[in-house]
Amino acid sequence: MNIHEYQAKEVLARYGVAVPPGNAVSTVDEARSVAADLASQGHTKLVIKSQIHAGGRGKGTFTDGFQGGVKLCNTVDEAADIAGRMLGNTLVTKQTGPDGKQVNKVLIAAAEEILKEFYLAVLLDRACSKPVIMVSTEGGMDIEEVAEKTPEKIIKEWVNPGLGLMPYQARKLARALGLTGSLINQAVKLFIGVYNAWWKSDGALVEINPLCIVRKPDGSESLTAVDAKVSFDDNALYRHKDLAGLRDITEESPLEVEAGKYDLNYIKLDGNIACLVNGAGLAMATMDIIQYYGGSPANFLDVGGGASKEQVTAAFKIILSDPNVEGILVNIFGGIMQCDIIASGILAAVEETGLSLPLVVRLEGTNVAQGKKLIEESTLDVISADSLADAAQKIANAVKQAS
Amino acid sequence: MSILVNSDTRILVQGITGSFGGRHAQLSLAYGSQVVAGVTPGKGGQKFAETVPVFDTVAEAVAETGATVSAIFVPPPFAADAILEAVDAGVDLVVAITEGIPVNDMVQVKAAMQGSKTRLIGPNCPGLVTPGEGKDSHGGCRIGIAPGYIHKKGHIGVVSRSGTLTYEAVWQLTTRGVGQSTCVGIGGDPVNGTSHLDVIRMFNDDPDTHGIIMIGEIGGSAEEEAAAWIKDNCKKPVAGFIAGATAPPGRRMGHAGAIVSGGQGTAEAKKQAFRDAGIGVAETPSDMADTLLKMM
Numbered sequence: 001m002n003i004h005e006y007q008a009k010e011v012l013a014r015y016g017v018a019v020p021p022g023n024a025v026s027t028v029d030e031a032r033s034v035a036a037d038l039a040s041q042g043h044t045k046l047v048i049k050s051q052i053h054a055g056g057r058g059k060g061t062f063t064d065g066f067q068g069g070v071k072l073c074n075t076v077d078e079a080a081d082i083a084g085r086m087l088g089n090t091l092v093t094k095q096t097g098p099d100g101k102q103v104n105k106v107l108i109a110a111a112e113e114i115l116k117e118f119y120l121a122v123l124l125d126r127a128c129s130k131p132v133i134m135v136s137t138e139g140g141m142d143i144e145e146v147a148e149k150t151p152e153k154i155i156k157e158w159v160n161p162g163l164g165l166m167p168y169q170a171r172k173l174a175r176a177l178g179l180t181g182s183l184i185n186q187a188v189k190l191f192i193g194v195y196n197a198w199w200k201s202d203g204a205l206v207e208i209n210p211l212c213i214v215r216k217p218d219g220s221e222s223l224t225a226v227d228a229k230v231s232f233d234d235n236a237l238y239r240h241k242d243l244a245g246l247r248d249i250t251e252e253s254p255l256e257v258e259a260g261k262y263d264l265n266y267i268k269l270d271g272n273i274a275c276l277v278n279g280a281g282l283a284m285a286t287m288d289i290i291q292y293y294g295g296s297p298a299n300f301l302d303v304g305g306g307a308s309k310e311q312v313t314a315a316f317k318i319i320l321s322d323p324n325v326e327g328i329l330v331n332i333f334g335g336i337m338q339c340d341i342i343a344s345g346i347l348a349a350v351e352e353t354g355l356s357l358p359l360v361v362r363l364e365g366t367n368v369a370q371g372k373k374l375i376e377e378s379t380l381d382v383i384s385a386d387s388l389a390d391a392a393q394k395i396a397n398a399v400k401q402a403s
Numbered sequence: 404m405s406i407l408v409n410s411d412t413r414i415l416v417q418g419i420t421g422s423f424g425g426r427h428a429q430l431s432l433a434y435g436s437q438v439v440a441g442v443t444p445g446k447g448g449q450k451f452a453e454t455v456p457v458f459d460t461v462a463e464a465v466a467e468t469g470a471t472v473s474a475i476f477v478p479p480p481f482a483a484d485a486i487l488e489a490v491d492a493g494v495d496l497v498v499a500i501t502e503g504i505p506v507n508d509m510v511q512v513k514a515a516m517q518g519s520k521t522r523l524i525g526p527n528c529p530g531l532v533t534p535g536e537g538k539d540s541h542g543g544c545r546i547g548i549a550p551g552y553i554h555k556k557g558h559i560g561v562v563s564r565s566g567t568l569t570y571e572a573v574w575q576l577t578t579r580g581v582g583q584s585t586c587v588g589i590g591g592d593p594v595n596g597t598s599h600l601d602v603i604r605m606f607n608d609d610p611d612t613h614g615i616i617m618i619g620e621i622g623g624s625a626e627e628e629a630a631a632w633i634k635d636n637c638k639k640p641v642a643g644f645i646a647g648a649t650a651p652p653g654r655r656m657g658h659a660g661a662i663v664s665g666g667q668g669t670a671e672a673k674k675q676a677f678r679d680a681g682i683g684v685a686e687t688p689s690d691m692a693d694t695l696l697k698m699m
Contacts, residue, residue, distance in 0.1 A: 124506060124510065124593060124594070126593045126594070126623045126624075127623075127624060129509070129510055129513045129514075129594045130510065130514075131510065160514070161507070161510045161511050161514050162511070162514060199507065202505055202506070202507050204506075233505055233506050233507070235479060235503045235504060235505045235506065236505035236506070236507065236508075238479075238480065239480070239505075267651075269649075269651065277567075278567055279565060279566050279567025279568065280565060280591060281563070281564060281565020281566065281567060281568035281569075281591065281618070281620055281646050282565065282567035282568045282571060282646075282688070284620060284621070284646040284647040284649075284650055285565075285568055285571070285644070285646040285687075285688035286688075287647075287649040287650070288646060288647070288648045288649050288670075288687065288688065289687045289688055289689065290649075291648070291649045292686065292687050297649055300650070333567045333570050333571055333574070364571075364574060365550060365553070365570075365574075366550065366552075387689055388571070388687070388688055388689040389687060389689035389690075392687075392689075
């Protein structure tokens with residue numbers, strides 16, 4: 001589960017991580033009041049940041065032509081004006097896709113003078129099944145590009161999950177970034193705070209880019225998380241009711257939210273052939289074979305091991321609400337499930353949804369003969385297939401002919 | 404011969420009185436597997452299916468029945484504890500079927516298992532099957548949730564992260580009259596107990612396994628590591644398939660482990676690693692068995 005930048009900073013602040021003073025708002029009046037507060041604390045420069053679940057905000061463009069989802073300004077009036085241009089507007093960035101995302105909140109924060117930028121992240125290293133904390137002097141850059149071109153500039157420290165991040169490890173990282181004096185102890189506190197936030201809230205990823213040395217209004221230097229991205233392990237949300245409440249459903253695809261209600265795992269893609277499959281691996285493989293035979297998959301859809309008639313009907317409705325879909329491939333390996341029961345579920349769903357698109361059904365497994373017989377004897381227009389390859393070719397051809 | 408388990412393997416099931424665990428314990432019994440004990444805390448003294456004794460702890464179940472393998476069907480919040488209880492009781496093999504265990508729990512389990520003699524398979528896996536001699540491979544060892552009847556006793560080893568994709572490969576072999584030595588589902592989670600490479604090494608050492616199908620998917624680098632080892636060490640033909648060529652980067656495709664990030668773990672990179680290692684690459688999931696059979 002992803003959360004917004006302002007929420008990520010709230011989570012991090014609970015673990016003692018320094019973040020720029022500020023607040024998220026959803027109206028111009030609130031924006032003015034937050035900006036006025038910051039100004040009264042001596043902050044002469046402010047930043048207004050659109051809150052959407054996508055990167056590249058600074059270089060993004062709003063659909064009404066307004067440039068930049070992250071803007072600097074010097075006065076309270078300017079801050080309110082910019083917030084007004086952003087709120088309710090739709091921001092398109094390289095990560096949002098052409099439709100963009102609507103901005104419902106903006107973060108108004110102090111834009112302190114940045115003296116130096118770094119990169120910091122905590123995540124799981126799958127190769128050794130241990131947490132890893134990574135830092136780099138190349139802050140504010142695309143870290144994947146840094147990893148590719150100058151891997152030596154990324155410094156990693158693996159963490160014993162029983163001990164957590166030890167202060168000596170944090171000091172090593174601080175020195176690797178070239179920090180000196182009081183900034184070393186600030187870094188130790190911040191690194192351990194970030195690690196604890198990741199571990200204790202079952203984070204998937206905590207990324208701070210940039211992590212900055214900033215000059216405070218009183219002239220002191222502070223190590224501050226100027227931007228932050230936090231995502232959580234969905235499987236662990238049951239034990240973090242407070243974090244689960246940070247979910248912003250408006251950031252998710254409505255079809256994916258609907259699918260979740262029926263325990264269906266659905267991801268919308270750009271193609272025209274929908275598929276309905278049991279098992280994640282087989283679902284991915286079915287998308288692949290559709291493409292291999294010249295089609296283009298419209299979605300990933302895993303109905304799970306024991307799909308009920310209700311789930312199959314819900315799955316058909318979700319598939320059919322994607323206007324790009326021109327044909328459907330059902331691929332079920334009914335290992336434990338019985339194919340005749342699945343077949344009658346499919347036929348009922350076809351009838352209930354009044355399906356008029358080509359539908360190819362490939363069943364394999366227990367009671368497969370009875371299942372195929374049901375489909376063949378049905379008056380509904382359903383094409384039966386024998387193998388995965390046969391099914392993929394049949395649906396690709398049927399869609400070609402229909403168009 | 405086979406790897407890890409055979410017809411005589413004595414199995415205990417943790418979570419046998421739950422609906423999921425109970426259903427599959429019943430199916431294993433029907434397949435002719437030696438399910439000798441169940442464990443559900445607080446239900447010790449009961450009988451499952453009128454024959455299988457239920458114990459409060461894994462240690463008691465092991466002491467009383469000589470079970471050497473535990474299948475875990477307990478819900479995600481309790482799964483890490485259940486795995487470590489089985490490890491503590493000294494079983495040889497723990498097969499964790501449970502889907503949805505928090506990743507950090509598995510990070511701790513893995514750290515806690517350092518130095519123990521127990522092997523973990525899974526979690527979030529279909530389990531493993533060593534087919535038997537009888538009709539529809541009856542009499543073999545079925546641990547987990549795979550359909551037993553699709554198997555056939557023989558000499559091909561199958562290893563995969565995905566359940567239904569394993570069944571697909573097994574069924575392709577069986578319908579071509581080719582049997583399997585052992586079929587292992589290692590699970591789709593980012594932190595798991597046994598890797599592709601671990602299983603490939605065992606197949607390589609098993610005189611009864613003559614060829615191997617390795618099924619992988621996008622994400623991580625386990626397939627590449629297995630391929631590198633196969634290139635230098637494997638004496639047997641290996642065919643492979645990688646699922647997820649059409650998956651968009653950055654999206655998690657069902658399995659928590661199946662995610663392409665930063666250009667790493669793509670299907671094309673994995674297929675290339677397979678080709679470089681002399682592994683036959685099935686271009687579609689329909690060709691897994693044929694790709695291997697052509698090499699043998």
